[in-house]
Amino acid sequence: MSGASVAAPREQAVEAALDRAASACAARGAQLTALRRQVLRLVLDAPHPVGAYALLDQLRAERPGAAPPTVYRALDFLQEQGLVHRVERLNAFVGCTGPEAHHHCGHGHDHPHQFLICASCGATAEICDDRVAAAVRDAARAAGFVPTRTTVEVEGRCAACVAAGQGGPSPA
Amino acid sequence: MSGASVAAPREQAVEAALDRAASACAARGAQLTALRRQVLRLVLDAPHPVGAYALLDQLRAERPGAAPPTVYRALDFLQEQGLVHRVERLNAFVGCTGPEAHHHCGHGHDHPHQFLICASCGATAEICDDRVAAAVRDAARAAGFVPTRTTVEVEGRCAACVAAGQGGPSPA
DNA sequence: GCGATATGCGATATAGAATAACGTCACCCC
DNA sequence: GGGGTGACGTTATTCTATATCGCATATCGC
Structure with a gap:
């Protein structure tokens, strides 16, 4: 590690992501306002999925008048723009680290x-697996169902925890 | 339809399911108490996924002292027994109409x-597609992840609504 | 019979998630 | 300068979920 006093790598990455997000929004005629950018920053800063009220608490440090609709409206916008995703199992939100952010798989x-x-x-990792997406689409179609949005969430133990815990559970 | 005055087919089916559930629980050393059976009946009676508080309201008709923990504890038990599932997107519960109930696919x-x-x-349909399950498992494993439980929820339009609406949206 | 432990449930309180409804202000376009 | 739109403030309410304490019963070993 080389001196965290100026700008940690993570912060730089977040700033870069914010700038990319602003460009992407602008390209679609949407505005990443100061408030929305602030909320997006909070989501991206969090190491894990964050609840709306946790975001609200943090937001209030900078914006005392903030209320639930403040953060929910921002989150709705960010979801529409594909900048954050909602994790249904956790009722929480994560920054999109998938193809939108890094252009990995052309969606x-x-x-x-x-x-x-x-x-x-x-820890919550986002993946983008085409076989999964295709299998789900096919299964839905086989039932005469026309899919619009799909949620796939797998609970388990990540590689790091498996390596560290050698199988036993140690839920933090 | 032949006379609904004695017992509608649906009611019979629910009663049968309740008896099957009781047997299944007993076989595992779990007790499907009167309260749990009552909650399971309410879930099975509902044509669509039901929220916990909707169940609570109905439950109170028969059991005035019922409170949120009453229904949540019953639902937790029923989920553990695989008799009901939680639909994350809806924060609601459905009776299991899959393999457990009908022994369709040997799980x-x-x-x-x-x-x-x-x-x-x-309407919410439960399906049991092995290709989906396998694809999800493989994708998780590829990331060094050991899956325990998986949620797959597809939102869209069912065959009946597609046929009726010819494509346009008419969300009830 | 008697305590020990476990389970199921009643009851109260609180936390957490989400939305409804209404008002204001800025901006833009004509 | 009137009218529309979008973003946001503000207040209130609804819905979802859990924590905690306490009581009753069942079951077991002795």
Whole structure:
């Protein structure tokens, strides 16, 4: 580690992501306002999925008048823009670290994605597996169902926790 | 339809399911008490996923002292027994109509399942697709992740609504 | 019979998640 | 300068879920 006094790598990455987000929004005619940017920053800063009220508490440090609708409206916007995802199992939100952010697999900003949620450490990884997406689509179609949005969330133990715990559970 | 005055087919089916559930619990050393059976009946009676507080309201008709923990504890038990599932997207519960109930595809009472949720009419179908389950498992493993439970929920339009609406949205 | 432990449930309180409804202000376009 | 739109403030309420304490009963070993 080389001196954290100026700007930690993570902070730089978040700033870069915020700038990319602003560009992406602008390109679609949407505005990443100061408030929305602030909320997005809070989500991206969090190491794990964050609840809306945790965001609200943090937001209030800078914006005393903030209320639930403040944060929910911002989150709705950010979800529409594909900048954050909601983790249904946790009633919480994560920054999108998938294709939208890094252009890994060529999907739009409403891309299919899946979450791997570690029950032990709380880490939540976003993956983008085409076989999963295809299998789900086919299964739905086979039932005469026309899918619009799909939620895939896997709970289990992440590689790090498996390595550390050698199988036993140690939920934080 | 032949006379609903004695016992509608649906009621009979629910009663049969309740008896099957009681047997299954007994076989595992768990007790399907009167309260739990009552809650399970309410879930099975509902045509669509039901919220915990809707169940609570109904439950109070027969059991005035019922409070949130009453219904949540019953639901936790029923979920452990694989008799009901939670639909994360809806914060609601459905009776298990999958392999556990009908022995369709040879899984235990912690079987993989997927939901197809119609945004138009609210109908929620449970399916049990092995390709989906396998794809999800493989994707998780590829990330070094050891899965324990998986949620797959597809939102869209069911066959009936697609046929009726010819494509346009008419969310009830 | 008697205490020990476990389970199921009643009852109260509180925390957490989400939305409804209404008002204001800025901006833009004509 | 009137009208529309979008973003946000503000207040209130609803819905979802859990924590905690306490009581009754059942079951077991002795």
